[in-house]
Amino acid sequence: MANSPAAWWQSAVVYQIYPRSFCDASGDGIGDLAGILSRLDYLEQLGVDVLWLSPVFPSPQDDAGYDISDYTDIDPVFGSLADFDRLLAEAHRRGMKLVLDLVVNHTSDEHPWFQQSRRGKDDPRRDWYWWRGPRPGMLAGAPGAEPTNWSSAFSGSAWQLDEASGEYYLHLFSRKQPDLNWENPEVRAAVYAMMRWWLDRGVDGFRMDVINMISKDPMLPDGQAQAGGYGDGSPHYICGPRIHEFLQEMHREVFAGRQAQLLTVGEMPGVTVEQARLFTDPARHEVDMVFQFEHVQLDQGIDKFHPTGFSLLDLKASFGRWQAGLADVGWNSLYWNNHDQPRVVSRFGDDSERYRALSAKMLATVLHLHRGTPYIYQGEELGMTNAVFAGISDFRDIESLNYYAAALDAAAVGDVAVGDAAVGDAAAAEVLAALRRMSRDNARTPMQWTAGRNAGFSSAEPWIGVNPNHRSINADAELADPDSVYHHYRKLIALRHDHPVVALGDFRMLLPLDEQVYAFTRRLDSECWLVLGNFSGADAVAALPDASGWAAAELLLGNYPAVPDATGLLLRPWECRVYRRADLE
Ligand code: TEU
Numbered sequence: 316m317a318n319s320p321a322a323w324w325q326s327a328v329v330y331q332i333y334p335r336s337f338c339d340a341s342g343d344g345i346g347d348l349a350g351i352l353s354r355l356d357y358l359e360q361l362g363v364d365v366l367w368l369s370p371v372f373p374s375p376q377d378d379a380g381y382d383i384s385d386y387t388d389i390d391p392v393f394g395s396l397a398d399f400d401r402l403l404a405e406a407h408r409r410g411m412k413l414v415l416d417l418v419v420n421h422t423s424d425e426h427p428w429f430q431q432s433r434r435g436k437d438d439p440r441r442d443w444y445w446w447r448g449p450r451p452g453m454l455a456g457a458p459g460a461e462p463t464n465w466s467s468a469f470s471g472s473a474w475q476l477d478e479a480s481g482e483y484y485l486h487l488f489s490r491k492q493p494d495l496n497w498e499n500p501e502v503r504a505a506v507y508a509m510m511r512w513w514l515d516r517g518v519d520g521f522r523m524d525v526i527n528m529i530s531k532d533p534m535l536p537d538g539q540a541q542a543g544g545y546g547d548g549s550p551h552y553i554c555g556p557r558i559h560e561f562l563q564e565m566h567r568e569v570f571a572g573r574q575a576q577l578l579t580v581g582e583m584p585g586v587t588v589e590q591a592r593l594f595t596d597p598a599r600h601e602v603d604m605v606f607q608f609e610h611v612q613l614d615q616g617i618d619k620f621h622p623t624g625f626s627l628l629d630l631k632a633s634f635g636r637w638q639a640g641l642a643d644v645g646w647n648s649l650y651w652n653n654h655d656q657p658r659v660v661s662r663f664g665d666d667s668e669r670y671r672a673l674s675a676k677m678l679a680t681v682l683h684l685h686r687g688t689p690y691i692y693q694g695e696e697l698g699m700t701n702a703v704f705a706g707i708s709d710f711r712d713i714e715s716l717n718y719y720a721a722a723l724d725a726a727a728v729g730d731v732a733v734g735d736a737a738v739g740d741a742a743a744a745e746v747l748a749a750l751r752r753m754s755r756d757n758a759r760t761p762m763q764w765t766a767g768r769n770a771g772f773s774s775a776e777p778w779i780g781v782n783p784n785h786r787s788i789n790a791d792a793e794l795a796d797p798d799s800v801y802h803h804y805r806k807l808i809a810l811r812h813d814h815p816v817v818a819l820g821d822f823r824m825l826l827p828l829d830e831q832v833y834a835f836t837r838r839l840d841s842e843c844w845l846v847l848g849n850f851s852g853a854d855a856v857a858a859l860p861d862a863s864g865w866a867a868a869e870l871l872l873g874n875y876p877a878v879p880d881a882t883g884l885l886l887r888p889w890e891c892r893v894y895r896r897a898d899l900e
Contacts, residue, residue, distance in 0.1 A: 326818040327364035339773035348394035382423040412519035445485035465548030520578035527583035530555030588640035595645035647687030661701035698800035831855035849886035868894040
């Protein structure tokens with residue numbers, strides 16, 4: 316195996332910034348570009364190579380910026396194009412690249428394209444979106460008259476009636492996020508032109524929002540019925556019939572010739588290993604890597620707000636399959652967190668005072684030493700935890716708010732049937748408990764910079780509550796403590812930069828049936844690393860098949876001060892260790 320990366324991003328680490336919640340320089344309680352600019356030193360010190368910004372474009376903010384009304388400007392709440400250019404130049408000056416969020420499965424309903432499209436059936440832009448009449452034989456607006464039975468990701472039907480024309484438009488997400496019709500070549504040309512505009516401005520690539528949903532089966536068949544009465548349309552729009560054709564066309568039209576410097580990562584809910592191989596095979600010219608969702612759905616029941624327990628065996632089986640599936644062709648992206656996921660230390664670790672830092676470091680170590688490109692979500696490097704939400708009024712996210720309303724509506728129907736108001740109260744309590752665990756707002760509370768007022772995020776009341784634990788968990792404190800979660804992340808990033816085995820080594824899963832220990836090796840030429848993580852608050856023995864081979868190995872990194880038995884491989888609660896041998900035949 317070659318000792319130098321085939322692509323620069325194989326040894327890179329990406330840091331995701333959620334601009335609303337990162338740093339507020341203007342003092343309006345919402346983060347902004349000038350705030351990000353003021354924190355570039357912090358990011359440079361951490362050592363990350365690429366910054367990915369969640370959307371900063373003009374938007375009614377129905378889905379926190381994932382509903383874009385103008386693709387080639389900056390929302391005034393975040394600053395201006397001049398602020399953006401300054402940020403880009405300053406990031407580049409520090410050797411960091413900057414990647415934008417490309418949200419082109421849908422626009423905002425306030426985007427001029429949709430405004431024109433909804434003018435009437437004869438408008439030249441009508442066909443830029445998915446318009447359909449009611450179900451044959453039914454009156455527009457009647458219950459069940461929607462063109463298909465598909466549900467939206469944010470509760471309710473995926474179709475919204477437009478009274479003026481009597482037709483419905485498709486929105487897989489909120490009703491303010493109409494889906495673009497990628498079948499129309501004018502739509503694709505407009506998107507590609509916009510992408511080139513940003514690349515010409517100097518941006519270094521795109522994270523592509525739900526990009527595996529842009530090709531729909533134009534017949535729009537009904538989906539299988541699911542709980543709640545709606546059908547699951549996803550088989551008809553996840554990795555649809557023309558998805559590879561569209562991505563290859565995008566590559567030709569946008570990336571060809573400049574690809575080597577760029578990073579492209581497709582967010583792909585429901586993508587399989589087999590599909591991901593096709594998407595990321597360099598010879599096919601589609602995307603560099605994809606975000607798959609398997610490991611963040613392992614703890615979910617019928618939907619994400621019916622969380623179940625978490626099994627380490629399932630996690631290892633899943634990651635193991637992805638590592639094997641993309642070993643020779645394609646490339647993995649590696650993440651625990653993003654702006655849609657609860658905080659990993661609260662989810663798969665232990666966020667109690669005793670084990671928070673230990674488990675955060677263990678989780679980071681296991682993830683970052685897989686083969687693939689790691690993504691860090693802001694605050695993850697501090698071991699930030701899930702938030703405290705007293706009641707529904709503390710939540711901001713449309714997904715949570717809609718889910719709560721729909722669940723209470725359903726319970727109210729039950730109330731009437733059984734004549735018992737307590738049914739509604741019990742339902743509310745149950746939904747709140749699920750939201751506290753799984754809501755996307757857990758990821759969206761302000762970045763914890765200091766122990767002071769508003770965690771140093773803003774001089775004004777933040778748009779969403781600050782986690783009270785900022786008094787002990789914050790960047791100031793962690794920078795000063797050499798043993799902090801932050802410095803552990805810094806070391807992991809440095810290991811990837813300094814040792815080709817981390818980027819390029821072969822991956823081998825060990826102990827797949829051990830319920831406490833995550834163990835694997837990475838091998839490149841004569842060098843082999845062993846990574847061990849105890850996913851529990853109890854002692855664990857790593858019963859390695861060739862333990863003696865590691866007796867004289869060098870301990871490169873761990874999360875406990877000293878190792879009493881280097882050879883026995885007895886792991887303390889949430890302990891992780893990374894060993895290195897460089898003497899293999
Ligand atoms: O998310 C796509 C997605 O399928 C989910 O992760 C979604 O956020 C939700 O959690 C389903 O339960 C992307 C963005 O990351 C997300 O923030 C947007 O809301 C969504 O697309 C629509 O643009």
